[in-house]
Amino acid sequence: MTRDPEPHRNLSVADPRILAAATALVSGDREVLAAIDAYLDQPPGERRAYVLADDQDGLVARAATLFDEHGWRRPATTRLSAAELRRVMQLVTAPRVGDDYLAKFRHDLGLDEPATVASDTRWDARIDVVVIGAGLSGLAMATRLDELNADYTILEKHEDVGGVWFENTYPGCGLDTHPHVYTWSFAPKNDWPSYYVKRHEMLGYLKDYATNRGLRERVRFGTEVQGAWYDEEQQRWHVHAVDSASGAAREYTVKVLITAVGTLNQPKPPDIPGLDAFAGEVFHTARWRHDVALEGKRIALIGNGSSGVQVAKALAELGEVTVFQRSPAWIKPRRVKAVDEQIAPELIWLLDELPYYGQLYRFALYWEYGDRMHPYLIKDPAWSGRGTNEASEQLRADLEKYIWEQTGGDAELAAKVTPQYPPYVKRMVIDNDWYKTLTKPNVTLVADRIVAADESGLRTADGGHHRADVIVVGTGFQAAKFLFPMEVRGRSGRTPGEIAGSSDDARAYLGITLPDFPNLFAIQGPNSSIGHGGGATFVGETQSHYVAEALKLMNAESIAEIECRQATCDAYNAELDKAMEQMVWTEEGVNSRYKNSTGRIVANHPWTLQQYWNMTRKPELDDFHVVRQRQALP
Template identity: 45%
Template sequence: MTTTNASTRLDEARIRSGVAVANIPTLLMVLVQLTGNQRWLRAPYLPSGPRGLSDNDTAGLDEALQAEVRAAAIDAILAWGSGAPVAIPEPAPDTVVEMLRVAVGEHAPDDYADMAVQELRAGCGHESGPPPIEHLPPGFEAVVIGAGPSGLCAAYRLGRAGIPYTVIERNDDVGGSWLENRYPGCAVDTPSHLYSFSFAQHDWTRWFASRDELLGYLHGIADEHGIRDRVRFGTTVDSATWDDDERRWRLDLVDKDGNRSTISAPIVISAVGAFNKPKLPDIPGLDDFAGPLAHTARWPEGMDLAGQRVGVIGNGASAMQLVPAIANAAESVTVFQRSPQWAAPFEKFQVDVPEPVRYLLEHVPLYRAWYRLRLTWIFNDRNHDGLQRDPAWPHGHRSINPINDGQRRFLTRYIVEQLGRRLEMLGDVLPSYPPFGKRMLLDNRWFATLTRDDVHLRTTRVAKVRPDGVVTDDGLEYPLDVLVLATGFDVVRFLAPMHITGRDGQTIQAAWDGDDARAYLGVTVPGFPNFFCLYGPNTQFGHGGSLISMMELQMSYVDDLIRRMLDAGVDSVECRREVHETYNREVDAAHARMVWTHPGMDVYYRNSKGRVVVNNPFKVVDFWRMIHRADLADYRTTAPGNR
């Protein structure tokens, strides 16, 4: 799965420094492939299972065994760098699964094999996509709506396929949510080496990248692949209408000066994302606040909080990042909490990737590939079983099964540790609902920050806003200089406010009854030919996974479907209604067995009817098999000239 250029020698000193602090389970896998020696997969080198989301860098081995592994790894890597062949360049799928089980210290199922092989190849930098399309019909092109991560992914794959495309972007630059969100402390809560495209490996400076580094990464992709030149910035799509005679979509555009124009294309890919429409709370007097008022997703440039009394409404993911980041600058911070949140420890919060390890990740593809593959398991399906509701479980008010109850005990102990001497706060910060009922957050000193004397947690709802502060339901007044809304996004209204009209004049808003979005594989909807969604309904892996990986999965499917469409000589594909309905019945049935339909929680991923419309209920590996290849039999097709 990897090759080396013998004329490019590795820097021995940097390799030694990198291996000295590298991840032992990953080094064991590198040793197996480089040397072919299977003894590294047996005792006494077997790693222990990871604790929570830990990288388990030492594998739980004693220092003598660690030293032995590191010394052997140095010899093997330097030999490979000098031209020695890889002993097992293409391990068989069953071997990869066996190695993965050892690397993560727990059982990974056999059906993970094919996906693991593909992930391993991608981690080594092998491009597995198909070649450019040789012959395109005249006028065949695509329009991509949005230049965030999913739009860049779509543009890259279209460009690689040789399909002309135009990207429509409402902002003045690429980046999507990572362009718009710039509040203090903004960062990703997925490991950087997972939150990156297989076609764009990156030298990450932190294990969990900051917003600025992520935005720079996306800018680099746009520049390297010539995408920026194909983007119409400062332009929104007002409407898109399917012309069944021409087999093309007509898109009505409006630029930032109000000028209107129209373009058309046979293929439209929506890459507008979901976390881009800030949700504003319905609180009387909100517009009357005299001081600075900002939503975290629309953070003002240069906003100074030094010496200010800051109020934060909300305590979700953005608040958990914001409050610890501003506590030292503000005179005081008062958090108005709707309900407590579970948050898991993660040891590498704001920790830099050591420079020697960065060298190892960049110059030893097998190390990068196996490090990433371990992450795909630790942050993906290993927790799926713990999210299944056990009807016989007698403690349904606090957890949904024995695994989930164990998670509750573990997380509760962690919260107690973080509160230290402030245990009187436990009742205010300990959730009553099961772990993972809401999105599991990663703790960046949230609980510890709440124990500060200048940070105050209030659990009473804000009743109204006054020019100089807020008043809560219990009548207490809180004077404030700055008010921050950390109230999340309107996620369930996919594609809004665009007006999408498909075949027979049906609108997507009518098809989805407002906020009841459904799509086959999260990608395509009956009645809307040649229209594809990335990050559409039911595509967020609530139990883990990487949004970037999901985007690649979906775009790979769209790419495959377009190729099959062209090979078959058809000019439109429309998902069959029975295929769409069967799939969505399976989605709903799977959700009925999971924690996200547990009562007593107000969550962003359920719509007004109580249906889960954001999260994907399947294991990552199962969904990978569903979407791995397109099947034209799932679609109603039309041939050119057949109007």
């Protein structure tokens, strides 16, 4: 470790609880552990601000002394017992976090040996793999395949990696979550320039990782997969793709097929009669037209989801904007920092250099922005307030207060943008000066339903006609249609939608594997998303880990086919449906991207992050039909 000449300066900006936890892990000091116990044993409302001392200076001095004694190095093993580790974990999260989180805590701190294949392990050449997609999930899967020494190829329709971060180029596009949560745990980036990471910065992170990890040579860029079918006789998948530029056919035959195409890449066109007659340009936020000049134009913006909220501010700086809102959305203030606030260099030093600090910081964030919020989503049948439970009611009151403040006390505007349903029924949107943008003199909010378009603009249900030069569509994606627009056919010759009876009602075990589809695994499959926090990074990491463990079994056990049992899938989905009944997303009368055409929740699962992490640690062979290789390796 490179010692900073002024480590006290860096320690002085540390979170007191995380610094105390790191000190305990490095030193194993009895007095430190006793101080943590004393801190946690106090009633929550009476806890002092600091754990190891009465003030920040005392905490820094004590921590620095102990780090000096141990050479500012991470010990080879922890000196702490399971009970002591639990208390350290509770210090950085909350005292109510129980033993079920301890395994992940140990894993995240790197206290367990990584479960990877040794570099000299012989990989069965008959188990070749194709991954569809080189976005966030595809690159996570590629990392696991690299660790297995597997033979794999990635097929990517675009000319570079990045997925949605490559596709979405609209003004204002960026992360709406904490950057240290969104990045991979196996490739942390601590030196983000600010807490609000822009699209080009996130894309740069993915590009740099693919280059530095050596993944690019595995990717066939400009290759768009149109479909695949399983050959039962050969026990292999036939993949049909085309050259994205020329349309020339490209065929692949492979033992294992992994889809990592995500759910937010096929724009959902608005259902507006007469839209084809509009004389100006019409485009979706995900297919931004940089060749269309917007300066001084009358711009119609349809939609107020995440993309609409992010782009509205930029559009308001260019022209006259009319925002069309089908229904209001709950929008949370940025709790992290101001949009443009830089991350302190002292914090970057702590994350980079101080033993355990980065892992503890990330674990605390996963609790803060993840499972801490899960109770807000669970319906309390005895609750008679406006929310789903007491916590939800308080959150609603806080959000209503925020709306009132941001709209400058404009009662009419506040009423238009305040939802009637409880928070979290739809995806919670993070503010990008949305309410302030709506108060600008060149911005008009229309809360009436669009009924038609004509040559010069849009007509609404109240009889109004709104003239426009350009229409920007932020109406979301066809997220409920699993694997759309690809046509993937399993053993029976049917697609998941045909088996389910509807293209938007596919079922899977853990969102990863499906009966009738041997040797096929999905990242971000049905009911994979998290509705309370954690995001796509967590899903990609947990699911790619599970798939890698399944492939290890195939390699070790000479397995030619591994197919999820119907009974396994049915039992899991019955449990999922039962748990889903208590979740806020099932609120009747409210449409969302979480639901399919019949109202069933097909995007999210109801589990906590910890529960799903446990579920995806290791596949059990009893959950699968297994066919062994016809011949052993020579």
